[in-house]
Amino acid sequence: MRHALRWIVMAGVWSALAGTAWGAEAPVPPAESSSTILEAIAFYAMAAVALLSGLAILVSRNLVRNVVCLLAALGAVAGLYFLLAANLLGAIQLIVYAGGTLVLITFGVMLTSRPGSDRQLVRGWERIAGGVVCVTLFIGLCMVLLCTEWATVAASAEPTTVAAVGRALLTDYLVPFELASVLLLVMLIGAAYLVRRDGESGAEDDADRC
Amino acid sequence: MAESHTRSAYGTARQAGGGRRSSRRPAALIFFGAVVAVVLFVWALAAAFEYVDGLVVADSHRVAETGEIVRTRFGGPLTTAEIVDYLPERLRFRPVSWLFWPLQFSLVRDAIAVTGLVGFVSVFTMYAIWWERKVAAHIQSRLGPMRVGGWHGWAQSLADKIKLLTKEDLVPAGADRILYRLAPYMAFTPVLLAFVALPFGTYWVLRNLDVALLFVLAMLGIEVIAVIVAGWASNNKWSLYGGMREASQMVAYESPMGLALLVPIMLAGTLNLAAIGDQQQAGFHMWVVFRNPFAAVAFVLYFVAALASCKRAPFDLPEAESELVAGFMTEYSGFRWGVFFFAEYTSMFVVSGLATTLFLGAWYSPLPAGWGEALAGGGVVARAAHGLLFSGPLWFIAKCVALVYVQIWLRWTLPRVRIDQVLYLFVQVLLPLGMVVLLGNTLWVFLVPEDGIVAVVANTLLCTAGVIVAAAFLGVAVVARARRYRLVGSLAVDHLPGA
Incomplete structure (x- = not known):
C-alpha cells in the first residue's frame, strides 16, 4: 500500500512538473496596451518562479519542501494563465491542484512517513524508468518548442469564457466529459475498496488515528 | 453577606468611577469619530476616482470629435494643464490638478486600493479580536478587557499587537x-x-x-x-x-x-x-x-x-x-x-x-x-x-x-x-x-416557474418565516436584556468600570 502511495506521489509530482514546463512555454501575449512593460515583468517573474521551483523540486529530497515548491510552481503557472486572460484555467489550476491535490499529497506523506523515512528511496530500475520518462519528455518539449510556428495574433480575450467552456463541455464534448467522470468514480470506488479492511468500520479507525 | 459586600464594592466603585467618566466619553467619541472620518475619506477618494474617470472619458470624446491629437488609448494621459481646463471655475488652481493627475493611472489606483484594503483588513482584524474577547466575556458573564484606552478597553488589541511585535x-x-x-x-x-x-x-x-x-x-x-x-x-x-x-x-x-x-x-x-x-x-x-x-x-x-x-x-x-x-x-x-x-x-x-x-x-x-x-x-x-x-x-x-x-x-x-x-x-x-x-x-x-403561484406562495412563506424569526430573536434579546439581573444574578451588575 505504501509503495502504491509513493508511486502516486511521484506520478503527481512528475506530471505537475510536466504541466509546469508545458505552461511555462506559453508565449508572451503581444500586448498593445500601455502596460506592456508591466506584463512582461509579470511574465518573466512568474516564469522564473515556475522554473526555479520546478528545479527545486528536483534538487530537494524532502517531500514537504517539495510540496511547498510545487505550490509555488502551480501558483506561478496559474499566474501565467491569468496573464493570458485564461481566467477559468487559472482558477481551476489553483482550486484543483494547489488547493486539492497538494493537500492530498501532503496528507499521504504525513500518514505514510515514519521518522527518518521522509526521504525518497529510489531503486535502480526506478532510476532507469524515470530517466526514460525524463528524456522522452525533454525531447518532446524541445520538438514542440522548435517545430511550432508561434502565432503572433493578438490574444483574443473573450469577455467571459466560463459560459463557453461550460456549454462546450455539455454539448460537443459530453461523451469525453462523462467518461472522465466515470473514470473518477471508478478511482474513488477503487480507492475505498483498497483501503478497506475486513470486519472493521471506518469511523472507529479514524478515531484511533487522530 | 456576599451580597452586601458586592453592594458596598458597587457603591465605592461608582464613586471612584464618577470622576473618570468624563475622561471616558472623549475616548468613545474619538473611536466613533475615527470610523466616520475613515468612511468619509474613502467616499471622497471614490468620488475623486469617478471624477477623473469622467474627465478622461470627456477628453477622449473631445479628441474623437475634433481629431486634435491621435493618441493610443483614452487620448493618452491627461496633462495637468488639461485637467485645469476641465475643472470648474472655482477650483481652477494648479495644485488641485496635481491632486487629480495621478489618479488616472491604473497602477496608482491599484496601489491606493491595495493600501486601503490592507488597512481595512488590519483594522478589522484588530477590532474583531477585541470584539471576540468582549463577546466571549459577556457570554460568560465577565466584562473582558476594560483598561487599555479607557472606553471598554478599545485599545486592547493595539497594545497586544505592540506586545507581539516586541x-x-x-x-x-x-x-x-x-x-x-x-x-x-x-x-x-x-x-x-x-x-x-x-x-x-x-x-x-x-x-x-x-x-x-x-x-x-x-x-x-x-x-x-x-x-x-x-x-x-x-x-x-x-x-x-x-x-x-x-x-x-x-x-x-x-x-x-x-x-x-x-x-x-x-x-x-x-x-x-x-x-x-x-x-x-x-x-x-x-x-x-x-x-x-x-x-x-x-x-x-x-x-x-x-x-x-x-x-x-x-x-x-x-x-x-x-x-x-x-x-x-x-x-x-x-x-x-x-x-x-x-x-x-x-x-x-x-x-x-x-x-x-x-x-x-x-x-x-x-x-x-x-x-x-x-x-x-x-x-x-x-x-x-x-x-x-x-x-x-x-x-x-x-x-x-x-x-x-x-x-x-x-x-x-x-x-x-x-x-x-x-x-x-x-x-x-x-x-x-x-x-x-x-x-x-x-x-x-x-x-417551478419564476413568477408562478407556487413560487409566490413559497417566497411569501419563507419571507414571513424569516421576518418572524428575526422579530422573535429581537424580542428575546430585548427581554433577556431587561431581565439580565434575574438571568445571571449578581454577576451582571454594572459596578465595574465602563459597564
Missing part, C-alpha cells in the same frame, strides 16, 4: 527553519489575495473577475496548506496532529461547501460575484436565501462548512487548545503567531463576504434599490443618503460583520466535536444533504 521570534530546535518561517505568510497571503475578487459594491471591486467565486474558493483552499506546513515544520507532535487534523478536515468539508455554493451559481447563472450581487437588488425577497427552500438550506450548509474552513469552533480541531496546547501554532511566538490570527480573522471576513454576496443580497439593503433611483443621481447629500439607505460598501461590511458575530457567538456557545465526528458530519450527513439540496434546487428551477 516578543522574541523563536524557532524550535530541529524545526525546518525555512518552512517554519514561511508558513505564517503562506497562511496570510492567500486570504489577502481573496480580496482581489471580493466585491464590496457594484464598482467597489479590485478586479471584476468572471471566475471570482472560484478564485476566492481557491485562495481559501491554499490557506490550508500553510496550516499543514506549519504543523509539520514545527517538529512538535501537537503541531503535527493539528496539521493532520486540518488536512483531513479540509478533505471532508470542501465537498459539501462546493455543493452548497452550486445552488446560488445555478440560480444566478454566473460565477462573477459582482453580477451575482447585482441580481439581488430588488429587495430582500429576491435575496438568494429567500428564493426557494433549498437555497435556504444551502445557506446553512455553506455556513457550517465555512466555520470548518476558518477553523472556528465547533470545528477548531487543528487548534483545540484543551487537547493540543495550541495545535499547529504551538511553537509560534511573537509576530508570526499574530500573523496566523490575522489570517484567521481575515478569512472569517472572507467567508462571510461570500455568504453575503451569494445568499444575503450582497451590498443592497433590504429595501428595493429601485426606490432610491432618484437619490442615486442627486447631489452629495442625496448620494450619501442613497448609500446609507439602499446600497453600498457600508451595507456589505455591516452584513459581513453580522455574520462574523454569528461565528464568534457560535464559538462561545457550542462545544468542540471530535475529529471523527467532524468527518462523519461532513462526509456522511452534509454531503448527502448537499446532493439532495442540489437536486432539489435543480428540479425547482426547472419545474
